Amino acid sequence: xxxxxxxxxxxxxxxxxxxxxxxxxxxxxxxxxxxxxxxxxxxxxxxxxxxxxxxxxxxxxxxxxxxxxxxxxxxxxxxxxxxxxxxxxxxxxxxxxxxxxxxxxxxxxxxxxxxxxxxxxxxxxxxxxxxxxxxxxxxxxxxxxxxxxxxxxxxxxxxxxxxxxxxxxxxxxxxxxxxxxxxxxxxxxxxxxxxxxxxxxxxxxxxxxxxxxxxxxxxxxxxxxxxxxxxxxxxx
Numbered sequence: 001x002x003x004x005x006x007x008x009x010x011x012x013x014x015x016x017x018x019x020x021x022x023x024x025x026x027x028x029x030x031x032x033x034x035x036x037x038x039x040x041x042x043x044x045x046x047x048x049x050x051x052x053x054x055x056x057x058x059x060x061x062x063x064x065x066x067x068x069x070x071x072x073x074x075x076x077x078x079x080x081x082x083x084x085x086x087x088x089x090x091x092x093x094x095x096x097x098x099x100x101x102x103x104x105x106x107x108x109x110x111x112x113x114x115x116x117x118x119x120x121x122x123x124x125x126x127x128x129x130x131x132x133x134x135x136x137x138x139x140x141x142x143x144x145x146x147x148x149x150x151x152x153x154x155x156x157x158x159x160x161x162x163x164x165x166x167x168x169x170x171x172x173x174x175x176x177x178x179x180x181x182x183x184x185x186x187x188x189x190x191x192x193x194x195x196x197x198x199x200x201x202x203x204x205x206x207x208x209x210x211x212x213x214x215x216x217x218x219x220x221x222x223x224x225x226x227x228x229x230x231x232x233x234x235x236x
Contacts, residue, residue: 004044004189011040012196019204025142027083034094038101044189045104053107053178054100057171061099064167065091075163080145099171102131105194106168107175108187109229115182123225124175125168127194130221132164134201137214154214183233191233198222 011033018025018033045051068075069090084092106127107120114120137154139145151157183191198219205215 002047002189004040004047007036007040007043008189008193008196011036012200015200015204019200019208027085027144030083030142030144031085031094034097034101038097041101041104041190041193044193048186048189049179053175054104056174056178057103058096058100060171060174061103061167062091062093062096064099064163064170065095068163073163074159074166076147076151076157076159077149078145078147078160081143083142083144098135099128099167102128102194102197103171103175105190105197106131106225107172107179108183108190109194109225110172111183111187112191112229112232113225117176117180121169121172121176124172125165127222127225128168128171129161129164130218130225131197131201132161133221134197134205134214134218136160137211138205138209153217188233191229194222195226195230198226 014033014036018029021029042051042054045054064074066089067073069079072078080087080090080092080095084094086093103124107124110120110124110127114123133153136156140147140155147155147157147160149157151160201222202215202219205211205218
């Protein structure tokens with residue numbers, strides 16, 4: 001069995017267990033899950049293509065986070081707690097993982113829908129932003145970061161999602177230079193990770209965490225990319 005498949009199976013099991021933990025999950029478990037998800041995505045990228053774009057995505061995302069914490073742009077005004085571990089400039093090092101670990105799944109999913117470069121870059125940025133519709137409300141609620149001014153969606157301002165999309169344009173503009181060409185069967189692991197994240201987050205928010213608004217919003221956002229990508233890949 002390829003390492004990425006074993007890691008994906010381990011990730012799925014860990015996420016199911018994580019979702020069933022009653023009450024607030026500890027920061028140690030959250031950090032471990034982030035690292036496992038990053039390892040899964042990086043291993044898949046290395047086996048299928050190259051891990052270089054994954055590293056670039058993490059670096060670009062981290063730079064955007066540094067600017068965001070210092071200036072409020074492009075995401076709006078927010079700040080991190082110490083729950084994610086060591087930080088630089090007020091930004092936890094693990095913040096880079098959030099950009100790196102779902103970048104390739106977003107790039108592959110977008111490629112099945114829009115294989116041409118510029119539309120793919122824009123759609124991949126939207127696909128990555130769609131995942132944050134799930135991520136930001138949970139992490140803010142559990143105290144990993146704070147939005148002092150609040151916002152209309154689960155206390156998150158709209159500027160956050162615009163900032164994710166704009167940063168995603170930079171991430172995937174670079175990615176398109178490092179990994180050109182449309183997706184093919186080599187990229188099925190990345191597409192599976194995007195689809196699993198979509199389904200798993202929807203179920204966890206709806207059935208385990210009792211957050212129907214987040215479940216519905218995230219399901220629609222990620223599903224708008226996942227469903228057509230899966231249909232194009234398998235010709236359903």
